[in-house]
Amino acid sequence: MSNSKRLHPIAAVTNFIKQLKELIIPFIAFFVFGTKASEGDLWFFTGSIAIVIVVLGIGVLNWLRFSYRLEEGELRMEYGLLVRKKRYIPFDRIQSLDFSEGILHRPFGLVKVKVETAGSSGTADAEAVLTAITKDEANRIQEIIAQAKGKLVEETFDTEVANKAERVEEKVVYKISSKELLLLATTSGGVGVVLSAMVAFLSQLDDLIPYESAYHEVEKVISNGIVIVAVLVFLGFLLAWVAALIGTMVKFAQFTVKKTEREIIISRGLLEKRQITIPLNRIQAIRISENILRQPFGLCSVYMISAGGSVRNAEGAKVLLLPAVKKAQVAHILQEHLPISTTSQPFNSPPKRSLPRYLLRGSLIVVPFVIAAIAIFKLWGLLSILLFVFSSAWSYLIYKDAGWGIEGQQLNIQYRGLIKHTLFMKKPNVQSLDYKESIFQRRKNLATMTSLIKSGMGAIGGTIVDIEKEDAKEIYQWYSHSQKAPF
């Protein structure tokens, strides 16, 4: 079908940078623990340069050795520096192609193509990647594969050619508005990450900044008043928060969800463009998550739980579908676009008599902390009893947010850990269902239900604790394929 091709030379550069990134930590370690004597500096310097040159050489050689071609219905790749590897992937095993553009890609009109295959079993390099090819080339590959697959479908199902034209049609399901982007950034939890990175960075600079003399200055400042210190700390936080804000905004700018006949395509990013494609039939469940910062604004994020993804590539398993939207609008935005409906119908709640059990569970977690606090701080440790107030409030929230609902073939579960989740799943996607009943629950006629669905290589479960026993039986009966009542 085509001759063997090389990647764009930029691939060598990205390889090189990637390798260099991996070397940064040993470099820093060397930098920190290395010799401080002056003659060591020269060794360090020449050594570093030698390593960089070797890495660059490996990057270039790797690029020279990598070739790919499309031939006999297969994507064929040959690569490897010391060990020559050949990987042939039949077109019909290819689930999707994910395009992303890094900063280096964009000036040259290049994309990175990640080939997702069905059943990427968790082997080390389960996925195939074309690090840098031109956009035209990428589109050409996509077309060839789509055509090959289309032919296959026609052969097996004998559908009309009209099918092909329809597939190209893309519908925009959702595009992030600037207001939503701002809300998303302000309520994201990235602040902590930036802050800890800053602390780590400052502690690495021991040698460069003359802290000793700086401390004397600081002492003067401190003597001028605690207010100034407070202001400085506050400014530090503010700076970290703004950095996180900008980071999130750049990452999620132009977040767009598109839909073709059998795929969902999500693209995002300002500097680095990313695109991820999820075939509709790989979607196992939809999850709405409301974190404590977003809940007061009525905001939530929506995730698709997908059966795709490998061990190394966990992001294929939980894909962010809507980063921050009003919860009331979710059903409206998604409408008929997904195989799973997300209409928030009223949920059935656990009965009042299970509230004490929720409260008790919450307090049990706190007990060891209180005991430890009293043992260590004696009388002052008694203050830790306040923890019970928090745990009770939290337990009450967990109780209040627990709920379930059955809607035809669909089971919806609402539960809270730290974040409030609502899980929507179809019966055929539920891998197994557990009904649990402890001795204490039996006395109160309560039960616990867990439904497990596939997520990437593993499972995630939706659990709802202490619901009415009759309700639990109803869910169990709903899931059972047998005619006779299981209870």
Next chain:
Amino acid sequence: MNEPQKRISDKALSVWRITGAITSAIMAIMAGGAIWLSNVFSWPVWVVMAAVGAIILHVYLYVYLFPLLRWKRWRYEVREQEIELQQGVFVVKRTLVPMIRVQHVDTRQGPLLKKYGLATVDVSTAATVHEIPALPVEEAEELRQFISRLARVADEDV
């Protein structure tokens, strides 16, 4: 209660008791060490008493009580459309696994199970693994073939 009908082999009781006895023996060695140390350093008497008490309790629970409760509770049933399991000691757990979700079935056998002519059946779905412990070998073999035949009939994409 319409619980699943079939029980696992009653030899499971012996296997679990032996397993419990082995862990108890290991515990006893550790307790022996503690008692010896308390002799050397003349620790208070209650240390020795606690160690002995812990061993007795462990033997009672893991050699006598838990295996019995566990065995009494364990039930399973393989129907045309689904597999149902019931297990637990203090918490009764019942699990439904639809045939269409079954990906493969394994049997396995450790040295202890082998001695008693038993085998464990593992039923795997795309996301979970469910175990039916300690069935007679022929029964386990039959069950494996039976389930894999049914699962193939009910096969369908994930």
